[in-house]
Amino acid sequence: MKKAYDIIIVGGGIVGCSIAFEMAKRGHSNILLIERGYLSGGATGRCGAGIRQQWGSVLNATLAVESTHIFENLEEYTGYKGNCGLNQAGYLLIACTEKEWDQFQKNLEVQHQLGVDSYPVDLEKDVYKYVPFINTDGIYGATFCQKDGHADPFHCTFAYAYGARQLGVDILTYTEVLSLKAEGGKIKGVSTTKGDFEAPMVINCANAWAPGLAAQVGDEIPVFPERHQALVTEPVAPMGPNGPMPMVMSFHRKFYVQQSPHGSFIMGIAETEPVSFNIRSSWQFLEECCGVICDTLPALRGLRVVRQWAGLYDMSPDRNPIIEFSKNAEGLITICGFSGHGFMVAPRTAILVAKHLCNEQDDLDIKRFSADRYRTGELLLEPSVV
Amino acid sequence: MADQILICRCEDITKERLLEVIAEGYETIDEIKRATRAGMGPCQGRTCRQLIAQELSKIYGVPMEEVLMPTFRAPVKPISMGTLADAHKKGGE
Ligand SMILES: Cc1cc2nc3c(=O)[nH]c(=O)nc-3n(C[C@H](O)[C@H](O)[C@H](O)COP(=O)(O)OP(=O)(O)OC[C@H]3O[C@@H](n4cnc5c(N)ncnc54)[C@H](O)[C@@H]3O)c2cc1C
Numbered sequence: 001m002k003k004a005y006d007i008i009i010v011g012g013g014i015v016g017c018s019i020a021f022e023m024a025k026r027g028h029s030n031i032l033l034i035e036r037g038y039l040s041g042g043a044t045g046r047c048g049a050g051i052r053q054q055w056g057s058v059l060n061a062t063l064a065v066e067s068t069h070i071f072e073n074l075e076e077y078t079g080y081k082g083n084c085g086l087n088q089a090g091y092l093l094i095a096c097t098e099k100e101w102d103q104f105q106k107n108l109e110v111q112h113q114l115g116v117d118s119y120p121v122d123l124e125k126d127v128y129k130y131v132p133f134i135n136t137d138g139i140y141g142a143t144f145c146q147k148d149g150h151a152d153p154f155h156c157t158f159a160y161a162y163g164a165r166q167l168g169v170d171i172l173t174y175t176e177v178l179s180l181k182a183e184g185g186k187i188k189g190v191s192t193t194k195g196d197f198e199a200p201m202v203i204n205c206a207n208a209w210a211p212g213l214a215a216q217v218g219d220e221i222p223v224f225p226e227r228h229q230a231l232v233t234e235p236v237a238p239m240g241p242n243g244p245m246p247m248v249m250s251f252h253r254k255f256y257v258q259q260s261p262h263g264s265f266i267m268g269i270a271e272t273e274p275v276s277f278n279i280r281s282s283w284q285f286l287e288e289c290c291g292v293i294c295d296t297l298p299a300l301r302g303l304r305v306v307r308q309w310a311g312l313y314d315m316s317p318d319r320n321p322i323i324e325f326s327k328n329a330e331g332l333i334t335i336c337g338f339s340g341h342g343f344m345v346a347p348r349t350a351i352l353v354a355k356h357l358c359n360e361q362d363d364l365d366i367k368r369f370s371a372d373r374y375r376t377g378e379l380l381l382e383p384s385v386v
Numbered sequence: 387m388a389d390q391i392l393i394c395r396c397e398d399i400t401k402e403r404l405l406e407v408i409a410e411g412y413e414t415i416d417e418i419k420r421a422t423r424a425g426m427g428p429c430q431g432r433t434c435r436q437l438i439a440q441e442l443s444k445i446y447g448v449p450m451e452e453v454l455m456p457t458f459r460a461p462v463k464p465i466s467m468g469t470l471a472d473a474h475k476k477g478g479e
């Protein structure tokens with residue numbers, strides 16, 4: 001195995017793998033990607049993998065829309081022979097207060113500027129055409145976008161990794177990066193459980209663990225781990241009007257629930273959580289999640305839960321990602337802080353990073369993602385996030 | 387024919403499919419579970435974990451104890467959402 005590369009990527013989640021692929025695609029494939037466990041074993045493989053374009057800020061909507069276009073043919077894009085499981089059964093977003101409904105109207109304007117086909121749904125006449133058995137008590141309004149949906153997070157990651165490998169990227173799994181090596185203000189490489197590797201550029205995509213690595217060279221990244229749990233039921237026949245039930249999501253009631261093409265329902269709620277790396281599952285979550293979701297969708301009461309798990313959100317102060325070019329160790333880039341929606345924006349974020357590193361023109365300004373924004377106050381604010 | 391043997395009954399994964407993903411480079415039970423869904427069905431891998439572990443142990447020549455075992459995830463037995471929802475309501479009042 002080689003000991004020196006042009007670029008070392010730390011983290012084999014969707015972010016690390018997509019960046020490896022986008023760089024390799026641009027002719028830079030002398031890359032080593034290092035993952036502590038197996039590919040997708042971090043937040044990526046624990047996520048709901050929901051993909052929505054119904055965002056409230058131009059920035060998030062742009063990232064999500066352009067990423068969705070890539071998810072729509074990720075297999076072809078990467079040459080992967082598996083199935084990435086994209087299912088565009090739509091998202092029904094429900095508003096539970098007048099204020100939230102007003103916000104949804106503004107969000108629709110943003111979405112329409114970007115060509116997203118989202119629209120309000122009449123609660124009395126039409127909502128049943130999307131989710132036949134919804135209990136509309138306490139719901140003020142709803143919007144729908146057919147092109148929203150979800151994908152298989154394992155296969156999407158494997159697809160990017162496959163594409164990257166085909167182009168010459170080396171991937172080392174079950175290997176932990178123990179420390180970053182810097183000298184004279186420049187990054188030099190990493191020390192791992194399988195020895196040292198050198199590179200003049202290190203891209204730190206270790207999600208909730210990224211700030212800890214960055215801190216070794218003196219970079220302060222204000223991102224904190226927060227446990228989020230999910231559960232899955234046994235598979236049942238499609239419960240949507242023409243296939244799996246669309247995603248139903250409420251910011252106010254803080255839940256999401258979707259049916260996978262395979263028939264199982266995957267769901268989660270936002271709980272109040274302390275800052276912690278704890279990813280143990282709790283009984284409280286099982287009961288609360290089922291309680292909250294059965295109120296809106298009583299028809300799910302008969303479904304049996306087969307598994308629950310937890311993962312970490314990498315929370316940033318404005319709940320949007322940070323792309324930080326180190327001032328202490330030139331050549332180190334830290335990318336984290338996706339705050340629970342990193343899967344759906346990863347494809348476009350990887351392009352943003354790769355284009356910047358390859359001096360290509362981009363409509364999006366990568367500097368806006370710097371952690372400097374917490375000093376200057378130019379935050380990336382998003383009104384609609386769970 | 388032997389390769390049509392079912393390894394994971396819940397998700398219909400045959401030995402042929404298992405050997406296929408191993409040939410593609412998936413090396414551990416954790417990876418195979420994500421690539422094929424083996425072990426994600428209602429029984430949560432009670433039977434197939436052992437069978438996959440045996441296969442991996444044979445192919446890679448490592449002892450069974452060293453084949454990386456995935457975590458068992460709660461609930462250990464399937465339980466209905468309604469039962470859980472009612473437990474939540476009771477706890478809340
Ligand atoms: C329950 C839950 C539900 C979610 N639902 C959604 C959703 O519906 N839609 C959406 O878009 N997003 C969702 N997310 C968020 C999404 O999962 C993340 O934003 C995204 O997966 C982040 O990808 P990543 O590659 O940055 O992180 P990860 O997938 O965590 O990858 C980082 C990798 O780095 C590795 N690593 C860490 N430290 C080291 C080290 N020292 N050496 C080597 N490797 C290391 C880890 O093992 C890990 O595999 C959800 C998250 C959770 C937890």
